[in-house]
Amino acid sequence: MATRALHTVRQARPGSARADVPLASVLADHPPASDSLGLYIHVPFCAKRCHYCSFNTAPLDESAMVRYLAALERELDLLGDLEWAPRVRVETVFFGGGTPSLLDPEALAAILVRLRRRFGVAADAETTVECNPESVTRTKLEAYRAAGVNRLSLGVQSLDDGILPRLGRLHDRRGARLAFEASRDAGFSNVSVDLMYGLPGLDLEGWSRTVDAVLDWQPDHLSAYGLTLDAGSLWGAAGVGGLPPEETVVEQYWQLTRVAAERGFEHYEVSNYARPGFRSRHNQIYWRAAEYLAAGPGACGFVGGVRYANVRATPRYCETLEEGRLPLDTFEELTPGQRSAERLFLGLRTADGVPAPWLEARRQGDASLRRTLAAWRDARLLAEGDDRVRLTEAGFLLSDALFIELL
Ligand SMILES: C[S@@+](CC[C@H](N)C(=O)[O-])C[C@H]1O[C@@H](n2cnc3c(N)ncnc32)[C@H](O)[C@@H]1O
Ligand code: SF4
Structure with a gap:
């Protein structure tokens, strides 16, 4: 059974670009079919790389962050200059990472202001920020909320203080709970928690304790991913001991589905559970194969029948924008x-x-x-x-x- 590969959160990158098509014109030549879009914004920095992670992220460096923020604003401007941009409305914005909660509230607010200046953004647009527990405080989250963020996705992964450091995480059980409380205290009424199972050293009892404790917090949404390892991660490259057997991983999946149902969550996607009314609107755009724009290094979008990906390396992404061009790297027109x-x-x-x-x-x-x-x-x-x-x-x-x- 292929459970380990099953709950992947990665999106396939599109195939290689056609040599005869200038990348910059791809979006201009493929207007969206719909007048409403999602927008994914990738923030490519983390305080430290977790041992299992192969996402497009690098250690935070203040000067790289300043350069990235300027490039991102330029990218939003160039997207906003597309002939079709005035006709579309942005219905969801998702700041993913990396660790978007490393953004100062002022920087995050400036991005949203820029976006609203260049695009029609729905008044009720679902605006999500992925947060790592150690990088949030009530004050920071209040400022995010004032900037227009209305949904948080908190990367808890585990509440086991024996397991968290092995993953390379910077928070502990108490820090995760305090971050969740800070999100409620800051006024967020739509908070999701990310968990991982199939982790080294995680048995069924340990997983049950984490699930029960997180559900006791009463989050509105839960994402739970079975560990996947690929060569881009430390563990994928070097290997890791202590992985639970396949049967245990399967039991962990069933344990969560059972308890989530008992607590009133609907299991609405392979890896996602929501209280009624709290499905992720942004992720549903992906699952319905609807259209969304992408901004930030390595971000993938889908508009006008074209799946595309931005340049992955942050310095080259910035360079391309500094030269005044959209940072498309590859695209594929789907048949x-x-x-x-x-x-x-x-x-x-x-x-x-x-x-x-x-x-x-x-x-x-x-x-x-x-x-x-x-x-x-x-x-x-x-x-x-x-x-x-x-x-x-x-x-x-x-x-x-x-x-x-x-x-
Ligand atoms: C893109 S990460 C960013 C979120 C945030 N930086 C964090 O770590 O909490 C989104 C989620 O993907 C999941 N994830 C990352 N790497 C994974 C892996 N190798 N296997 C399964 N899930 C993974 C984690 O649950 C994580 O919260
Ligand atoms: S899991 Fe999250 S915090 Fe850890 S390296 Fe990946 S993106 Fe960064």
């Missing part, structure tokens, strides 16, 4: 077949599933796929009801393996 496959796979990651005809279209004339789908239905991995098809929670657990069979 209609690729788009419908993406919509299918992304939709099946959610509890809403997909309209039955989407799967029917693939099933037509494919006897082997019909047999596979019948076997999944019999094994209760897939539920075909009314006019939609959904994976069950057992299906979520195996979704990556199932998708390989669907391809």
Whole structure:
């Protein structure tokens, strides 16, 4: 069973750019089909790299931060200059990282002011900041809120003081709880917590203690990812001991799904749980294969049928913008077949599933796929009801393996 690869939070980077197409014109030539978009902003700095992490991030350096902030403002200006920009409305903004909570409130406010100057931003736009517990205080969070942030995603990962330092985290159990309390005290009524399972040294009892304690805080949303390791992380490159066996990882998944349901959370995506009304609007844009812009080093976007990625290295990202160009690195124009496959796979990651005809279209004339789908239905991995098809929670657990069979 492919659980370790299953709950990945990474997005695939698009394929390589076509040599005959100037990168700068890609966004100009591909206006969005929709008049509402999400915006992902990548903040590429952390106080320290965690041992499991392969995200695009580097140690914080004040002068690099100043240069990055200037480049980001330029990027928002260039995006705002696109001929189609006045026609679209930004419905969600997500500051991801890296560690966006390293941003001074003044810097974060300046980014949002710049954005509102260049784009129509919905009055109720969901505006999320990923926060590391050790980098927030009530005062800082109050200032974020005053700047227009209305949702926080707090990277707790674990509440086990034996495990947190092994991960390379800078907070402990108490610091995580204080950060959560600070977010409520600052007035945030939409707070999500990130957890990880399948961690070295984590047994079922330890995981249960973390889940119960976090749910006692009464967050509005929970994301829980099974550990994945790739070569870009210290552990992926050097290896790590003490990983729990596959059966334990599976039990950890089931433990969370059970307890989250008991506490009134809906398991609305493979790795995500929400109290009613608190699904992440931004992430739902991804899962519905809807359109979103990207800003910041290495950030990926999808507009006008084109998936694109920015230059990944922060110095080169800054250089490109200083030269007055959008920092696109690669793009891929999806064929209609690729788009419908993406919509299918992304939709099946959610509890809403997909309209039955989407799967029917693939099933037509494919006897082997019909047999596979019948076997999944019999094994209760897939539920075909009314006019939609959904994976069950057992299906979520195996979704990556199932998708390989669907391809
Ligand atoms: C992009 S990270 C940034 C969040 C923030 N810097 C932090 O660490 O709390 C978002 C989430 O991805 C998850 N994550 C990062 N690396 C992972 C890995 N190798 N396996 C599974 N989940 C991972 C963690 O739960 C983390 O909170
Ligand atoms: S997990 Fe978060 S804090 Fe740790 S290195 Fe990755 S982005 Fe930075």
